[in-house]
Amino acid sequence: MSAPLRRQGVAAGILTVAVGLSVRFPITSVSPLLGDIGAAYALSHTAISVLSAIPVLLFGLASPLAPWLVGRFGLPRALALLLAALALATLLRPLAPGALFAGTVLVGAAIALLGILAPQIIRLALAHRGGFWTGVYTTSFGVSAAAGAALSVPLLTVFGGRVAPSLAVWAVPLLAALALALAFGGRLDDGRVDDTGDTPIDEERVDDEPTADEHVDEERAGEGNDGGHAATPARPATPARRRGSILRARGLWSVTGFFGCQALLYFSLTAWLPTIAEGRGADPAHAGLLLAWMSVAGLPASLLAPSLASRERRRAGLLIASASLAVTGLLGLALAPVALMPLAVAILGLGLSSAFGLAIALIVFTAPSAARTAAFSAVSQGVGYGAAAAGPLVPGLLVGAGVDWPIVLLLLAGVAVVELAFGLSAVRARAERAS
Numbered sequence: 001m002s003a004p005l006r007r008q009g010v011a012a013g014i015l016t017v018a019v020g021l022s023v024r025f026p027i028t029s030v031s032p033l034l035g036d037i038g039a040a041y042a043l044s045h046t047a048i049s050v051l052s053a054i055p056v057l058l059f060g061l062a063s064p065l066a067p068w069l070v071g072r073f074g075l076p077r078a079l080a081l082l083l084a085a086l087a088l089a090t091l092l093r094p095l096a097p098g099a100l101f102a103g104t105v106l107v108g109a110a111i112a113l114l115g116i117l118a119p120q121i122i123r124l125a126l127a128h129r130g131g132f133w134t135g136v137y138t139t140s141f142g143v144s145a146a147a148g149a150a151l152s153v154p155l156l157t158v159f160g161g162r163v164a165p166s167l168a169v170w171a172v173p174l175l176a177a178l179a180l181a182l183a184f185g186g187r188l189d190d191g192r193v194d195d196t197g198d199t200p201i202d203e204e205r206v207d208d209e210p211t212a213d214e215h216v217d218e219e220r221a222g223e224g225n226d227g228g229h230a231a232t233p234a235r236p237a238t239p240a241r242r243r244g245s246i247l248r249a250r251g252l253w254s255v256t257g258f259f260g261c262q263a264l265l266y267f268s269l270t271a272w273l274p275t276i277a278e279g280r281g282a283d284p285a286h287a288g289l290l291l292a293w294m295s296v297a298g299l300p301a302s303l304l305a306p307s308l309a310s311r312e313r314r315r316a317g318l319l320i321a322s323a324s325l326a327v328t329g330l331l332g333l334a335l336a337p338v339a340l341m342p343l344a345v346a347i348l349g350l351g352l353s354s355a356f357g358l359a360i361a362l363i364v365f366t367a368p369s370a371a372r373t374a375a376f377s378a379v380s381q382g383v384g385y386g387a388a389a390a391g392p393l394v395p396g397l398l399v400g401a402g403v404d405w406p407i408v409l410l411l412l413a414g415v416a417v418v419e420l421a422f423g424l425s426a427v428r429a430r431a432e433r434a435s
Helices: 003-022 031-041 045-062 065-073 075-095 097-125 127-158 163-168 171-187 212-222 239-243 252-279 284-297 299-308 312-335 338-366 370-388 390-400 405-434
Strands: none
Touching (some): 003 171, 031 127, 031 284, 045 252, 045 390, 065 075, 065 370, 075 097, 097 127, 097 370, 127 338, 252 284, 252 338, 252 390, 252 405, 284 338, 338 370, 370 390, 390 405
């Protein structure tokens, strides 16, 4: 590997980790403080449910902007701009109730776009070890989520029970990530690659599929002289004709369904696990630690699942194992004795973290080409997160209407079964395209 490529790889690795560490604690640091936030800003239970749902809803609404951002500013500048916006929103949102909601909107949009651009960093500069770096990226998510959940209540204590500085202090690590983006972003390709370009991932080459027009042209080129007319030579396929719409990319909607289901489960538990634990008798600090424990327990799975998924023959088994763990953890959380709650949460963490790692891996390995990874990622994550916005919102509304938490958890177990069906469909679609 040449020195410039090595420097680009180092920069890409640093930025991948920096982004991963930045995009979960702005959410998980809020969940254990929802009661305190409600009291400090005089918010109703419904308003708190809406506040919890805003980031996930913005994950869906903001996602289509990702390809435009890369095309307009290039990948390094887009990363820096988004990290700056995320730090600013985190710093300013505790100022007042209105700023709390407006800042949360900006937080959700910035996180959504950063999450979409990260797979493009991997695809462009780290493709030779795509599975490993996808695992590193998803593991950094888990570290970020655990840090936010574990430190939010202690920070509240440090600041004398004042909610505003307890929320604003999380801008400090985001400013550090911004500094890394400014320092290392210049070593990256700007992301505005040629439309026909592609990058192999591990041992599998992921190429654009020929469109129907290509097949027609090829058939015409091969036709014999049937009525005294010479065969019509095929016209060279232009990039636009050859690629077709990203919405028709094979496997896109299966990957989108899988991504949406796993995100719905994750954000449901991220928003409400401390509340569920408190409802079963845990003190607030212990409830927040359970949320952190869910992230920590899932770290091995988030690292290993994408690496193992780099080999196509393993993906179906990994999907089955991931969904089974999620169902088991949810059933344990709903029905097992309170003393077994940490075990149920650990199993759930393994299932949710592996599912997220597999979701990112499916995007990286299923996208038609490196040039189209941002568009493929924008659709799958945008639509998926849009559906997942129901995760924080609906459980809160159901419980507010009198439905018990065990019933809600059983419904979420059903979502895990649907997730598995989408995942297996995505694996089949990828196999059909490769054949």
